[in-house]
Structure formats: C-alpha cells, structure tokens
Amino acid sequence: MTVNITRKKVVEATIDILKKAETKLPDDVINALNRAEVRESNPVAKAQLKAILQNIKIAKDNSVPICQDTGVLIFYVEIGCDLSLDFNLEDAITEGVRRATETIPLRPNAVHPLTRKNSGDNTGIGLPDIKYELVEGDGLTITVAPKGAGSENMSAIAMLNPTEVVSIKNFILETVLDAGGMPCPPLILGVGIGGTFDKAASLSKSALLSSLDEMNEFEREILHEVNCLGIGPMGLGGSTTALAVHVRTAHCHTASLPIAVNIQCWANRHASITFRGD
Amino acid sequence: MEYHLKTPLKKNDINQLQAGDIVYITGNVLTARDEAHARILELTEKGEPLPFDLDGAIIYHCGPLMKKTNGLWEVVAAGPTTSGRMSKMTPTLLEKHNVCAIIGKGGMQDVSESLKDKCVYLAYTGGCAALAAESIRNVCGVYWSDLGMPEAVWSMDVVEFGPLIVGIDSKGSDLFSNVQKHAKSVFFGYLRANKG
Numbered sequence: 001m002t003v004n005i006t007r008k009k010v011v012e013a014t015i016d017i018l019k020k021a022e023t024k025l026p027d028d029v030i031n032a033l034n035r036a037e038v039r040e041s042n043p044v045a046k047a048q049l050k051a052i053l054q055n056i057k058i059a060k061d062n063s064v065p066i067c068q069d070t071g072v073l074i075f076y077v078e079i080g081c082d083l084s085l086d087f088n089l090e091d092a093i094t095e096g097v098r099r100a101t102e103t104i105p106l107r108p109n110a111v112h113p114l115t116r117k118n119s120g121d122n123t124g125i126g127l128p129d130i131k132y133e134l135v136e137g138d139g140l141t142i143t144v145a146p147k148g149a150g151s152e153n154m155s156a157i158a159m160l161n162p163t164e165v166v167s168i169k170n171f172i173l174e175t176v177l178d179a180g181g182m183p184c185p186p187l188i189l190g191v192g193i194g195g196t197f198d199k200a201a202s203l204s205k206s207a208l209l210s211s212l213d214e215m216n217e218f219e220r221e222i223l224h225e226v227n228c229l230g231i232g233p234m235g236l237g238g239s240t241t242a243l244a245v246h247v248r249t250a251h252c253h254t255a256s257l258p259i260a261v262n263i264q265c266w267a268n269r270h271a272s273i274t275f276r277g278d
Numbered sequence: 279m280e281y282h283l284k285t286p287l288k289k290n291d292i293n294q295l296q297a298g299d300i301v302y303i304t305g306n307v308l309t310a311r312d313e314a315h316a317r318i319l320e321l322t323e324k325g326e327p328l329p330f331d332l333d334g335a336i337i338y339h340c341g342p343l344m345k346k347t348n349g350l351w352e353v354v355a356a357g358p359t360t361s362g363r364m365s366k367m368t369p370t371l372l373e374k375h376n377v378c379a380i381i382g383k384g385g386m387q388d389v390s391e392s393l394k395d396k397c398v399y400l401a402y403t404g405g406c407a408a409l410a411a412e413s414i415r416n417v418c419g420v421y422w423s424d425l426g427m428p429e430a431v432w433s434m435d436v437v438e439f440g441p442l443i444v445g446i447d448s449k450g451s452d453l454f455s456n457v458q459k460h461a462k463s464v465f466f467g468y469l470r471a472n473k474g
Contacts, residue, residue, distance in 0.1 A: 051441060058412060065408070069405075070355075105345055107343040107427060111426075116313075149360075173468065184404035228464055234383060234403055234404055
C-alpha cells in the first residue's frame with residue numbers, strides 16, 4: 001500500500017529530529033541528572049552536574065547543539081511490512097543529514113578512515129549509519145541517535161570463555177575503570193551479551209535507546225557496582241559514575257560468550273518521528 | 279579555593295593553584311587537538327615558525343562548531359575534547375614551547391613531570407559546549423583551516439570561562455590519577471570478593 005509519505009517529508013523530518021536530538025535531551029535523562037545533582041555530596045562533582053544542567057538549559061533556550069561533538073549520525077528505521085515507498089529512503093535520510101549539517105548547524109565529523117579527509121557534510125562511506133528493522137503494519141518510524149566519539153572510543157568488546165559467566169560484570173567494571181573520566185561521565189552503559197561478535201555490539205548500541213527509568217534487578221546491580229568505583233562526573237570523583245545500565249541479550253553458540261559494552265556520555269541524545277500509512 | 283584569572287597568566291597565577299581548585303579564565307585561548315598538535319611538533323622539529331604565538335599561551339583541547347555570518351566566524355558550540363589523546367604529544371610540546379595552561383576534559387596521562395613549575399591542566403565539564411560558547415566573546419582568527427573545522431587552531435577571547443577544575447597542578451598533584459587509584463582499589467577488592 002502506498003501512502004502519503006513523500007521524499008520531501010522524510011528529508012524534512014530527518015532535519016527536524018536531528019535538530020531536536022542535538023538541542024534537547026529527553027526528559028528521562030534530564031530527570032536522572034537532576035536527581036544525581038541533588039544526591040552528590042562531593043563539591044567538585046556537584047559543580048560538574050550543575051554545569052551540565054545549565055548547559056542543557058542554554059542549549060534548549062538558544063536552540064543550539066548541546067555538545068560541539070554533534071556525533072556520527074546513527075539512524076534506526078522501523079519499516080512496516082505493508083509499506084511501499086516510491087523513493088529511495090536511504091537517499092532521503094542522507095539528504096536530510098546534508099541539509100541539517102548546514103542549517104542547524106552540525107559539526108562536520110565524517111572523515112575517510114585512512115586519508116582522514118573530511119567530507120564536510122557528515123556523509124560518506126557507510127555514513128549516516130542506517131539500521132533497518134521490519135515491523136508489522138504500514139508505518140515508518142525514524143529515530144536518530146547522534147554518537148559522540150569521546151564515549152564511543154572507550155567502548156569495548158570481548159569474546160569470553162563460555163564458562164566465565166561470572167566474568168561478565170568484571171568486564172563491564174573494567175571497561176568503565178579503564179575509561180575513567182575520558183567518556184564524559186555520568187555514563188549510560190549499553191551492554192550486549194550473547195549473539196555473535198557484531199550482534200553483541202549492535203545490541204549494546206540499541207540498548208542505549210531504552211528509558212533510563214526502566215532497569216531490571218541485574219541492571220541495577222551493575223549500576224550500583226559501577227557507581228561504587230567513585231570515578232564520578234568527568235572522572236573528578238563522586239558517586240555518580242553512571243546514570244543507567246541497559247542489558248540486551250541474544251542466544252549464542254554453545255562455545256561462545258560475546259560481551260560488548262557501548263559507553264554513552266551523559267548527553268544521551270535521540271529523537272524519533274513516526275509516519276502512519278493511509 | 280576559587281580563582282578568577284586574566285591572561286597572560288603569571289608564574290604566580292599558575293603556581294598558587296592546587297588540584298581540586300576552581301578557576302575562571304578571562305583572556306585569550308588557542309584551540310588545538312590531535313592534528314594541530316602533530317603539526318606543531320612537526321614544524322618545531324624542522325625549526326620552522328608557527329603562525330601563532332605559544333609563549334605564555336593557553337591551549338584548549340577543543341574542536342569547535344563554528345558558523346560564518348556576513349564573513350565573520352561565530353562560535354556555535356565549543357566544549358572540550360578528550361585530552362587523553364594529546365597525552366603522548368604534550369611533553370615534547372611543553373619542552374619546546376612555554377604554554378602555561380592546558381584546558382581539556384578527562385585528564386592526561388604521564389604529563390605531570392612536564393607540567394612542573396610552569397603549567398597546569400584545567401578540566402572543563404565535558405559536553406558543556408553551549409555553556410562554553412556563551413563565554414567566548416570573540417573569534418580572533420583561525421590557523422591551519424586546511425585541517426578542517428574541528429582540527430584547525432582557533433584563537434578566541436573568553437570571559438569568565440569556567441568552572442574549570444584544576445586537574446593537575448604545577449607541583450605534580452593529579453586529581454584524576456588519585457580518583458583512578460581509588461577506583462582501581464575498589465575494582466580489585468570487588469574481584470577478590472567475587473572469587474570467593
């Protein structure tokens with residue numbers, strides 16, 4: 001069934017959600033930061049959280065990016081099985097990225113991996129990174145999650161020995177420890193357990209889209225241990241090293257135990273739009 | 279302690295600061311990150327002059343987001359980048375140039391010896407790019423724009439730029455490394471407890 005979803009609408013929607021994601025943090029993240037600021041007793045940590053909250057307010061009021069690292073642009077697209085489009089969706093999203101880079105503006109971050117030449121418009125080989133999922137119905141949901149490099153660079157993956165389930169928590173803690181203040185804590189940790197080498201990484205990244213208010217007991221337990229490290233906001237000490245932990249699992253080979261930890265800084269930016277088919 | 283300092287910073291301005299102090303800076307800063315550091319070292323090694331003056335300068339680890347309006351550059355967002363990536367290049371840079379403060383985020387590794395008696399490392403809250411942009415009042419110039427917007431060297435005038443936390447002072451005290459040492463001991467305690 002074809003619908004009222006046009007190329008022009010997708011290009012404009014891409015710019016809109018990018019603008020929203022880059023300038024306004026989701027409420028669950030702001031609420032978690034506010035709670036942490038109240039809870040912290042360490043004056044340096046409190047000053048960091050105050051600066052972060054003030055920064056979020058300025059970005060929102062002035063409609064400017066929260067962070068100068070406007071990230072590499074990752075899109076999650078849910079396409080209804082009954083939807084048919086008469087234009088190239090990937091091309092439309094990419095065009096939206098080019099225009100948003102100029103109009104919001106976004107920092108041009110995309111470079112060739114070897115020559116390091118900057119493309120100037122946040123597009124390039126494999127960028128924007130668009131991940132597709134087929135869902136029921138005839139709708140289309142586009143989510144953008146800009147990912148900064150400071151936190152991405154501290155992420156880690158391991159192929160554990162399958163008898164070492166107990167090492168999972170150790171690996172998560174060690175990853176946070178090694179990262180220290182570099183990924184801009186307080187962090188949100190996406191953890192992928194199981195699947196394959198790439199599946200674990202992909203689960204750890206999509207886990208970052210979950211609401212900070214929804215954690216199960218296992219996730220809370222890890223969060224508690226992480227915060228006991230005392231790394232604190234920006235690695236300057238304090239009780240808020242992370243705001244949330246989200247774990248996603250997948251069945252894996254009996255001989256494998258992949259684990260991936262995708263580290264996200266406090267600026268857990270994402271925004272979505274849904275089109276309904278008519 | 280809290281300090282409000284003006285550039286050019288004097289030796290006493292630097293040496294009075296202790297790890298954990300809060301500082302606000304008014305004056306000029308130069309942005310420099312990975313590629314700019316590499317080029318500074320390359321030209322210095324060849325004995326060639328730099329297009330900007332590093333004597334008494336403040337280096338800001340930052341790749342700003344800029345906008346050109348009516349031919350003039352304006353800052354849109356300019357928070358700090360991860361200083362750790364510049365750790366290896368910094369000792370040589372400090373040996374050859376009289377830089378008196380480095381602003382960045384996340385701390386630096388193995389630089390406290392090179393900072394001694396001459397330079398401090400100041401931590402700006404990571405991600406606070408809109409807050410930082412508010413205290414940048416003037417873009418004085420851009421050097422090496424061939425490196426691309428984030429990697430170029432931008433000369434900027436700032437007013438009450440902060441809060442900056444003294445991360446590493448000029449006596450070798452390193453707040454980040456103290457926090458990491460503590461975190462490491464907690465981690466090893468956790469490992470021991472879990473092995474039973």
